[in-house]
Amino acid sequence: MSGPLYVPVLPAKRHAATAYQQLSPDVQRGVAPLWNLPPLRGVPPGELVGRTRRDVGVVSRVQRSHPAWLDAAFADEAQFAAVAEVMSERSKSSVLRPVTGPDRPGFQQAATLDVARRGQAGFAVRVPLHGEWDGAHAHAVRDLLDRADPAVEADLLLDLGAVRTDRPGAGKEALRALDALVPLTQWRTSALLGGGFPQVAEVELEHGPLHEPRMDWACWREVTASARAYVPWLSYGDYGTQPTAAIARGPSSGQGGPPxxxxxxxxxxxxxxxxxxxxxxxxxxxxxxxxxxxxxxxxxxxxxxxxxxxxxxxxxxxxxxxxxxxxxxxxxxxxxxxxxxxxxxxxx
Known part of the structure; x- marks a missing residue:
């Protein structure tokens, strides 16, 4: 089990792709992003494949030969069919790895496993943990792995979502989940993801700089301070400097933002x-x-x-x-x- 130092959870948008591209080579070598395609609700079916190719192209151009993951967690069935088509076109590439999860619809799981079977990139299982750990999730992950081609490599992405001051027990729940999930297979990569960046209102910034604690980093330190045997092979991940909800936003309306x-x-x-x-x-x-x-x-x-x-x-x-x-x-x-x-x- 091995993996990158750092797995940022990012929207597949120009600002994030450019930020990754502007990293110095020594820093970039330690980064493997989890790119998230924006939802395309309301886009005519005939345009979905073209729009998806464009969004995938945004990240594939900056990734070049560096591996990363590509997720479409917010896609409906029509959009995901377009995602599966575009990923199939790239199935011989080992750069962009498709993502599924135990909470995903059956069509999404089946299509992801099929893309992984026909390609060389493997796939990732993204497991959400937004509250207390439920042991039933481990059974769902095991079932997903049983349906995958045994020859295909798999990655574990345990996603805590937003980790702020209202989740003091997030570290303990992460350890419970990892204790159950890590032994399920020989994971290629195991990563712990969490977002600590706040969603702020303008009024909170009226009186000078606002200092918000990095609770996701505190959670990571708690996990890595444990005596678990898997800790040396665990990768750290966060949502960069945006709130976790930002990756679910669709394309810009083009009408301008706040002042x-x-x-x-x-x-x-x-x-x-x-x-x-x-x-x-x-x-x-x-x-x-x-x-x-x-x-x-x-x-x-x-x-x-x-x-x-x-x-x-x-x-x-x-x-x-x-x-x-x-x-x-x-x-x-x-x-x-x-x-x-x-x-x-x-x-x-």
Whole structure:
């Protein structure tokens, strides 16, 4: 059993793909994303395959030869038929690995196992754990594995979903689940996923930087501090610097977002959030001041730490383009610095 250092759970969208692409090669080698295709509800059936090819192309271009997972957890039967068709076209590639789970509809499980059987990438079993562990889930996972081709490699992705201060027992439940799931087969990769980034309202950012505890990281530390034999082979995963619900959002409406946004920075114990403006006469001055708030943090790692820190330094000092970014840029910058920091922390 072996796997990557870090498994970020990401939407298959341009800002996340660009963030992954901007990582330095040494950091990128430690990252294997779990890409999530957006739901395409309301798209005419005749357009589903083309739209799916486009979304898959967004991530396959940046992955190149580096393995990753591709999930369509929010697809209905029509969309997943398109996903299965596109994945079948790529079945000889060992880069993008299809994902299923014990809670998925039968058609989705069968199609995923068929794609895995005909390809070279194997597949992943994504097991949700949003509350207390139920031992019945282990039986469902065992049944899924029994239906798979024995020659096909399988990965375990235990997904805790949102891990915030209201889930103090998440670490203990994760250990109960892993104790039951890890022995079921010789997993190629076993990863523990959880999202600690908050969903914030504008009013929470009106009085300066907001420091939100990284409860998902605290959960990980609790699990790795246990004496379990599988811990050395367990990969860490999170949802980057977006709330867990972000991966379920469909394509942008193209009508513009709110007049404000967030700059993000990750420290050992917290996410630091600062409000920025997406429009208005004084948005450039406000946004440069927000970047200075982050650059002046005692925990700021310096402009050479990643392309994210470089962008923050340049924004704070008034360098670079006249503007100070937009929602897509702020997401990209937040993820770049976060990914780089997580990988280097895990290595030490």
């Amino acid at each position: 404000w946004g967030v700059l993000r920075y990750t420290t050992e114990g917290a996410f630091v959030l600062v409000k920025v403006l997406s429009r208005g006469a004084d948005n450039v001055a406000v946004n440069r001041a927000a970047a200075r708030e982050l650059v002046e943090l005692p925990d700021f790692r310096g402009a050479v730490a990643s392309a994210g820190e470089t962008w923050l330094r340049d924004c704070a000092r008034g360098r670079g383009p006249k503007g100070t970014g937009n929602a897509e840029a702020w997401l990209r910058v937040g993820n770049v610095q976060h990914f780089a920091y997580v990988v280097r922390t895990l290595r030490t």
